[in-house]
Amino acid sequence: MTDKRSKLKKIILDTKTLPTLPSVIHKLNSLSDNERSSVREMARIVSSDQVLSARILRLANSPSYGFHKVSTISNAMILLGVNVVKSLALSSSIFAIMEKESVGLWEHSLAVGVAANLIARKLGLQECEEIATAGLLHDIGKVIIALKCNEAEKSILNLVNERQMYCIEAEREIIDTDHAEIGGWLSKNWFLPDKLSEPIAFHHNVAQSVHHCLKTSVVHIADVIVKASGFGCSGDCFVPQIEDIAWNTLQLNEKMLAELVDEIEDKLIEVKNFSLEMMGD
Amino acid sequence: MQKIPLLLAREGMTLARDVFRGNASTGMPICGKGHELTTSLIERFDKLEVQAVYVEGHPVWEEGGASLDNLLCALDGRFIKTMHNPQNAMLHTIYKAYLIKSMGGDCDRQAE
Ligand SMILES: [Fe+2]
Numbered sequence: 333m334t335d336k337r338s339k340l341k342k343i344i345l346d347t348k349t350l351p352t353l354p355s356v357i358h359k360l361n362s363l364s365d366n367e368r369s370s371v372r373e374m375a376r377i378v379s380s381d382q383v384l385s386a387r388i389l390r391l392a393n394s395p396s397y398g399f400h401k402v403s404t405i406s407n408a409m410i411l412l413g414v415n416v417v418k419s420l421a422l423s424s425s426i427f428a429i430m431e432k433e434s435v436g437l438w439e440h441s442l443a444v445g446v447a448a449n450l451i452a453r454k455l456g457l458q459e460c461e462e463i464a465t466a467g468l469l470h471d472i473g474k475v476i477i478a479l480k481c482n483e484a485e486k487s488i489l490n491l492v493n494e495r496q497m498y499c500i501e502a503e504r505e506i507i508d509t510d511h512a513e514i515g516g517w518l519s520k521n522w523f524l525p526d527k528l529s530e531p532i533a534f535h536h537n538v539a540q541s542v543h544h545c546l547k548t549s550v551v552h553i554a555d556v557i558v559k560a561s562g563f564g565c566s567g568d569c570f571v572p573q574i575e576d577i578a579w580n581t582l583q584l585n586e587k588m589l590a591e592l593v594d595e596i597e598d599k600l601i602e603v604k605n606f607s608l609e610m611m612g613d
Numbered sequence: 614m615q616k617i618p619l620l621l622a623r624e625g626m627t628l629a630r631d632v633f634r635g636n637a638s639t640g641m642p643i644c645g646k647g648h649e650l651t652t653s654l655i656e657r658f659d660k661l662e663v664q665a666v667y668v669e670g671h672p673v674w675e676e677g678g679a680s681l682d683n684l685l686c687a688l689d690g691r692f693i694k695t696m697h698n699p700q701n702a703m704l705h706t707i708y709k710a711y712l713i714k715s716m717g718g719d720c721d722r723q724a725e
Pocket residue numbers: 470471511512535536
């Protein structure tokens with residue numbers, strides 16, 4: 333790792349200023365998935381945090397997940413299962429950090445969550461909610477750059493405008509790393525499972541995703557489609573190249589892609605609605 | 614025809630599709646297509662958790678009134694770096710067709 337890069341890594345992972353996840357999340361992660369006692373314990377832990385409960389319910393009813401009419405935490409446990417509630421707790425905590433930072437990125441992330449969920453369902457994949465969560469969180473590295481490297485972020489944006497580059501190229505030029513790698517560092521720091529950290533770290537280079545290539549491919553394609561749609565604002569003006577490995581892993585074809593675009597566009601109306609309501613809060 | 618968030622629905626717009634409770638697409642419609650929207654009707658939809666409605670024409674113009682030409686031009690701009698890749702070119706074609714379909718009020722109405 334170059335000097336600049338390791339210095340930056342230190343700055344970014346400096347725990348004094350790094351956004352931390354509520355301790356509730358760590359408690360939840362230490363509980364096992366299926367034991368009945370865990371379920372009861374988990375409902376108790378989550379319900380004890382009013383703010384977190386409210387956020388979880390709001391996100392459960394957001395278009396990224398689309399569970400309608402989930403109104404209590406114990407309801408959510410029964411209807412959605414323990415793993416989904418864990419995912420929700422995690423993403424709602426991370427989003428609390430993100431919301432304040434940038435509306436455009438928040439809309440982009442919600443949309444990629446929605447798209448990833450729809451792609452996963454269409455392909456009949458397992459763990460669709462996990463994949464939606466990975467989609468929601470995939471650009472978390474950008475939030476961290478904005479939070480921690482304010483000056484560098486400005487230079488990156490300038491470079492993107494001046495030389496019509498992709499964000500990731502400008503990031504590499506200015507800070508010698510990129511938002512995907514930073515997202516990866518952060519996921520390690522937060523002890524996120526591989527099925528989340530790989531899509532976050534490798535959504536711009538799917539081949540590097542060794543254990544969860546399928547999930548990473550879904551997030552990559554979701555990101556491409558949302559950028560093609562022009563919805564939200566990720567910071568990039570250009571659609572990235574669809575990586576062959578992702579296309580082949582998901583065995584996509586023209587017909588499926590066309591159907592996905594229709595389904596995703598239909599759902600994006602709800603995302604807009606959701607984000608307008610949130611801004612009104 | 615255009616699908617719009619309920620927040621942007623206004624009195625005087627005409628429903629292009631039946632409206633269902635809570636955005637389901639089956640069951641008993643709570644209001645039939647062809648109805649003209651009123652403020653009280655919009656409030657009622659809101660209570661019944663309707664999120665979006667389909668209306669006649671294209672009454673809502675996002676981003677300072679982008680026309681189909683503008684939208685297609687922006688689409689081309691977004692794809693400028695990746696048209697050489699066959700899958701990207703395919704996605705571009707799909708989006709182009711999608712935009713034409715969603716903006717072409719009249720031909721769309723015939724098709725439904
Ligand atoms: Fe990204």
